[in-house]
Amino acid sequence: MIELDSELKDATLARQRLAEELIECIDSNADSSLSELQVLEQDLLTQVKQHASSAVADSEQQLSQSLADMNAVLARLPEPLQPLLERVDWNAYAFDKNYLPRNLPFCFEKLEYPLGDGRTAVVRVPKEIPFYASDYCYFFDSDEDSVNRINYFVFRLAAMLPYSSQFTLIDPLKMGQSFPYTKRLPFKRMVDNDVAKVLEDILNDIVRIQSTYLDNNTERLIDVDEEILGNAKFELIVAKDFPQAYDRRSIELLAKIANTGPKAGKMVLLDLDNKAELPNGLQLKQLFPELRDAYLNSNQLTWGLGKGFAEGIKSSDMMNAILDGLSRAKPKETKLGFSDVIATDPSQWWQEDATEVLSAPIGGSGSRKNDIELWFGERNKQPSSHGMLAAMTGAGKSNLYHAFILSIASRYSPEDVQFYLIDGKQGVEFQNYPQLPHARVVSLNTSPQLARSVLQELLDEMNRRNDLFKSLGFSDFISYRKAGSPNGKLPRLMLVIDEYQTLFEDDKTGLGSQLMINIASQSRSAGIHMFVGSQKFVVPGMSQPQATFSNINLRVAMKMSGEEITSLQEFGAKGKQLIRACTETGQVVVSHNGGVDEVPCDTGRVAYIEEGQRKQLLSQLVDKWQQQGGENQTVLLDGSEQPELADNLQLNTLFASHPQRPNEDQWIEYANKPQHLGGLNENEWYPIERPSVFWLGKEMNIHGQAKVVFRRRANEHMLLVGDSNEARSGMLAYLVAQMPVNASTEQYQVHLLDRSIKGSQWYGVMGAANQQALNNSASFSEKFSDFAVHLDAVAAELDKRRAMDEEDMLAEPSIFLVINEAQRVKELVKQDNAYGMKEYAEGSANHFAALLEHGSEYGIHLIFSFDNVRSVSKAFDRNDIEGVRHKVALQMSEEDSFRLLKTRDAAKLQVDGKKPIYALHIDQMQNRPSKFKPYCYNDAVGLEANLNHLAQLFAQWN
Numbered sequence: 001m002i003e004l005d006s007e008l009k010d011a012t013l014a015r016q017r018l019a020e021e022l023i024e025c026i027d028s029n030a031d032s033s034l035s036e037l038q039v040l041e042q043d044l045l046t047q048v049k050q051h052a053s054s055a056v057a058d059s060e061q062q063l064s065q066s067l068a069d070m071n072a073v074l075a076r077l078p079e080p081l082q083p084l085l086e087r088v089d090w091n092a093y094a095f096d097k098n099y100l101p102r103n104l105p106f107c108f109e110k111l112e113y114p115l116g117d118g119r120t121a122v123v124r125v126p127k128e129i130p131f132y133a134s135d136y137c138y139f140f141d142s143d144e145d146s147v148n149r150i151n152y153f154v155f156r157l158a159a160m161l162p163y164s165s166q167f168t169l170i171d172p173l174k175m176g177q178s179f180p181y182t183k184r185l186p187f188k189r190m191v192d193n194d195v196a197k198v199l200e201d202i203l204n205d206i207v208r209i210q211s212t213y214l215d216n217n218t219e220r221l222i223d224v225d226e227e228i229l230g231n232a233k234f235e236l237i238v239a240k241d242f243p244q245a246y247d248r249r250s251i252e253l254l255a256k257i258a259n260t261g262p263k264a265g266k267m268v269l270l271d272l273d274n275k276a277e278l279p280n281g282l283q284l285k286q287l288f289p290e291l292r293d294a295y296l297n298s299n300q301l302t303w304g305l306g307k308g309f310a311e312g313i314k315s316s317d318m319m320n321a322i323l324d325g326l327s328r329a330k331p332k333e334t335k336l337g338f339s340d341v342i343a344t345d346p347s348q349w350w351q352e353d354a355t356e357v358l359s360a361p362i363g364g365s366g367s368r369k370n371d372i373e374l375w376f377g378e379r380n381k382q383p384s385s386h387g388m389l390a391a392m393t394g395a396g397k398s399n400l401y402h403a404f405i406l407s408i409a410s411r412y413s414p415e416d417v418q419f420y421l422i423d424g425k426q427g428v429e430f431q432n433y434p435q436l437p438h439a440r441v442v443s444l445n446t447s448p449q450l451a452r453s454v455l456q457e458l459l460d461e462m463n464r465r466n467d468l469f470k471s472l473g474f475s476d477f478i479s480y481r482k483a484g485s486p487n488g489k490l491p492r493l494m495l496v497i498d499e500y501q502t503l504f505e506d507d508k509t510g511l512g513s514q515l516m517i518n519i520a521s522q523s524r525s526a527g528i529h530m531f532v533g534s535q536k537f538v539v540p541g542m543s544q545p546q547a548t549f550s551n552i553n554l555r556v557a558m559k560m561s562g563e564e565i566t567s568l569q570e571f572g573a574k575g576k577q578l579i580r581a582c583t584e585t586g587q588v589v590v591s592h593n594g595g596v597d598e599v600p601c602d603t604g605r606v607a608y609i610e611e612g613q614r615k616q617l618l619s620q621l622v623d624k625w626q627q628q629g630g631e632n633q634t635v636l637l638d639g640s641e642q643p644e645l646a647d648n649l650q651l652n653t654l655f656a657s658h659p660q661r662p663n664e665d666q667w668i669e670y671a672n673k674p675q676h677l678g679g680l681n682e683n684e685w686y687p688i689e690r691p692s693v694f695w696l697g698k699e700m701n702i703h704g705q706a707k708v709v710f711r712r713r714a715n716e717h718m719l720l721v722g723d724s725n726e727a728r729s730g731m732l733a734y735l736v737a738q739m740p741v742n743a744s745t746e747q748y749q750v751h752l753l754d755r756s757i758k759g760s761q762w763y764g765v766m767g768a769a770n771q772q773a774l775n776n777s778a779s780f781s782e783k784f785s786d787f788a789v790h791l792d793a794v795a796a797e798l799d800k801r802r803a804m805d806e807e808d809m810l811a812e813p814s815i816f817l818v819i820n821e822a823q824r825v826k827e828l829v830k831q832d833n834a835y836g837m838k839e840y841a842e843g844s845a846n847h848f849a850a851l852l853e854h855g856s857e858y859g860i861h862l863i864f865s866f867d868n869v870r871s872v873s874k875a876f877d878r879n880d881i882e883g884v885r886h887k888v889a890l891q892m893s894e895e896d897s898f899r900l901l902k903t904r905d906a907a908k909l910q911v912d913g914k915k916p917i918y919a920l921h922i923d924q925m926q927n928r929p930s931k932f933k934p935y936c937y938n939d940a941v942g943l944e945a946n947l948n949h950l951a952q953l954f955a956q957w958n
């Protein structure tokens with residue numbers, strides 16, 4: 001045998017190496033990218049050819065070896081890539097994978113090799129044509145075999161892309177009869193008489209694909225990551241018998257698709273009837289500059305060549321087998337299940353430790369199912385403090401929150417992580433989470449003011465933590481926890497705000513932006529993080545977004561509009577490209593590096609949690625926590641509802657922490673206690689002033705309750721004014737009902753005049769409070785004449801007390817004169833007397849002047865409710881009104897608000913609508929109006945429930 005020369009040896013070795021590599025590639029990893037496979041395969045074929053051509057005469061043996069190697073390699077190719085489709089058992093093929101066709105195995109190339117002895121070896125090498133990676137428009141000449149050849153393209157592509165190939169088979173001459181199987185293809189455009197209409201649809205699709213997937217970096221659909229591709233389809237548009245029976249418009253549209261479509265995955269194949277005429281003025285080469293002969297893969301318009309080598313599909317058995325297989329094929333999994341992401345067995349939960357990092361797998365990319373994660377804290381010295389999420393409606397933002405919350409809740413115990421879950425103004429996304437053991441606060445329909453107060457609360461918590469760390473000599477949360485949490489375990493706190501633009505609404509002073517900057521820049525070292533979301537990153541009303549964003553490293557984006565993406569500054573060009581490709585619900589792009597291009601973003605799909613699964617997980621979490629003896633301490637706030645007295649945390653803490661009525665010292669301690677611990681945060685609490693606290697509703701923050709404290713000081717009276725009956729009667733009834741909080745029955749006196757209209761729905765509310773909560777210990781009158789008896793007595797009592805020495809006076813019980821619906825007390829209307837001075841006509845009413853002026857210093861407090869300011873003015877002088885320390889106003893006109901309060905604020909209480917009802921408390925001594933949601937009377941059932949709650953608490957102290 002003739003020695004191979006060195007060049008040939010090299011070629012042989014190179015070919016062997018390639019063959020081995022290719023086999024390995026196919027064998028070792030079914031998931032290896034197809035393009036890799038195809039490049040190797042292409043190289044192998046080239047090498048075979050080169051080898052053959054240089055082998056010349058003396059290497060027949062080598063040549064056959066090469067061909068044997070090649071065939072061995074080809075035999076191992078996945079079924080849809082096999083050169084001979086007929087050799088595949090399609091009934092056994094699963095159609096479970098897409099093979100993106102950069103090249104299409106197409107026909108056999110006939111190669112002739114002179115063997116030196118005069119003989120010529122003829123070998124057939126499979127030939128591939130560049131397909132979706134090219135800009136070509138292929139044609140072959142039309143003849144009786146055309147359909148078979150078209151079938152070859154269709155079925156090859158359908159097998160290669162069972163989930164991503166679409167077909168438009170245009171057959172105007174035979175009206176679709178050439179392709180009877182069209183209906184059975186998984187994705188197709190049915191073509192009726194209006195060919196142009198279908199072609200226009202395709203053009204629109206091209207534009208859509210261009211704008212969602214393609215840009216400078218990713219020029220072709222075939223280059224888009226398959227994970228991102230989602231439902232985008234590669235399309236083959238076949239024009240049978242072209243251009244016969246095609247009108248001018250269709251021809252032009254087809255040409256436009258052929259020229260712009262390939263990059264967007266739309267290829268045109270012309271079955272070219274070269275005897276047919278194009279309409280006047282149209283020329284094939286001008287219409288289709290990229291036209292190529294499918295057999296020659298050349299742009300020469302040579303006819304009839306290579307036909308003999310083309311593989312066509314004639315076998316209807318084979319076509320049926322492929323169509324059956326396609327219909328059996330399971331649609332590609334578009335939902336990633338949550339059980340792929342977290343452990344489903346509760347015994348495996350709460351094993352992670354949040355000392356350094358809090359991490360939540362929320363989904364996966366490619367074949368990996370849980371590699372998309374959001375983490376907060378510190379990892380390899382890299383910090384990730386806070387995150388933000390932007391997604392258009394329907395992109396799957398809610399599901400992402402659920403995945404995030406439940407992923408964390410399953411990995412970390414409630415002692416390790418606690419949530420503040422805040423829904424925007426109209427939001428109820430987090431409504432299922434009050435039962436979550438990890439939820440410290442859940443706020444639904446959150447008002448802007450409340451949302452801001454949550455940030456303030458977290459800043460307060462941060463300061464408390466920092467003080468603690470400092471006092472113990474620790475630098476931060478991590479070092480404190482690493483030292484074994486000497487003062488008790490502190491959880492990482494995770495604030496999640498949906499629709500976080502709520503923070504910046506009605507915010508003239510820019511408080512929301514400032515609070516956010518402070519949290520973003522300072523809170524990480526205290527173990528406090530935030531993850532905020534909206535439809536965009538930068539939201540209306542936010543000032544200095546850059547100051548905030550520079551501290552928010554974690555950026556999470558889902559499907560967004562093209563314009564939105566273009567104007568994004570929170571991601572670099574590469575990130576934007578990935579976001580553009582998020583065309584389906586659940587697709588997500590994540591950067592922990594501020595979206596910069598230098599560090600690749602993660603992209604994939606968020607695991608989907610069905611509602612039932614969510615509820616099941618929640619109840620399993622509750623069970624697990626209860627088994628450990630844990631209690632649920634979630635504070636639930638709902639901005640759309642009026643608060644209930646029974647939910648008052650301060651009231652409940654007072655009774656929970658004092659089995660017996662507190663003594664003076666205990667009262668001081670409780671009053672001084674901060675609100676977040678259930679105390680009153682009231683520093684001035686001197687028993688000598690006999691302070692009495694009454695809660696009126698809920699403040700616009702997490703822990704604060706709206707309250708008035710009456711002390712034995714000047715002017716400690718109250719006016720409650722405004723036209724909401726629910727609020728007026730609710731506040732007043734509950735105020736009366738709270739008497740026993742402050743003193744035992746002997747230590748207070750209440751004289752009630754209830755002028756509510758008999759038969760109205762508000763009638764009886766005050767009586768119920770007296771009966772259920774006070775055991776009828778208040779004197780209760782419906783007529784002024786009855787009340788006047790008590791009024792006279794109280795006036796006499798005042799005189800008596802004024803004559804007492806101070807200590808004796810202080811021992812006397814506090815007296816509350818309460819008049820409900822005072823606008824209906826005609827005795828309270830001052831009239832001109834004989835000297836032109838204003839005076840009450842009724843004798844007893846004249847006691848009010850002295851009681852207003854001096855009563856409260858001697859423990860006698862007046863509390864009036866009026867439905868309007870005019871009536872207040874008829875009853876009292878301007879000075880009297882100004883003197884009253886506590887004024888609670890409901891929505892009223894600007895003028896009335898100013899007249900009563902010297903501020904117009906009470907005219908703005910209901911700017912967003914009638915519900916919920918807001919009230920304003922002005923403490924004349926503090927001069928700081930505070931808005932709150934008052935307790936309201938809604939119906940007898942609610943009233944009874946709240947009064948019962950009080951009665952039970954009081955029973956504990958009797």
Ligand SMILES: Nc1ncnc2c1ncn2[C@@H]1O[C@H](COP(=O)(O)OP(=O)(O)OP(=O)(O)O)[C@@H](O)[C@H]1O
Nearest residue numbers: 335392393394395396397398399585586606607608
């Ligand atoms: N990760 C996901 N995978 C698959 N389907 C999902 C995924 N997330 C959401 N979906 C589907 O999309 C629907 C809408 O999701 P979701 O409510 O999370 O969207 P959203 O962006 O919050 O919408 P909106 O802003 O309108 O409330 C869901 O009911 C679900 O069917």
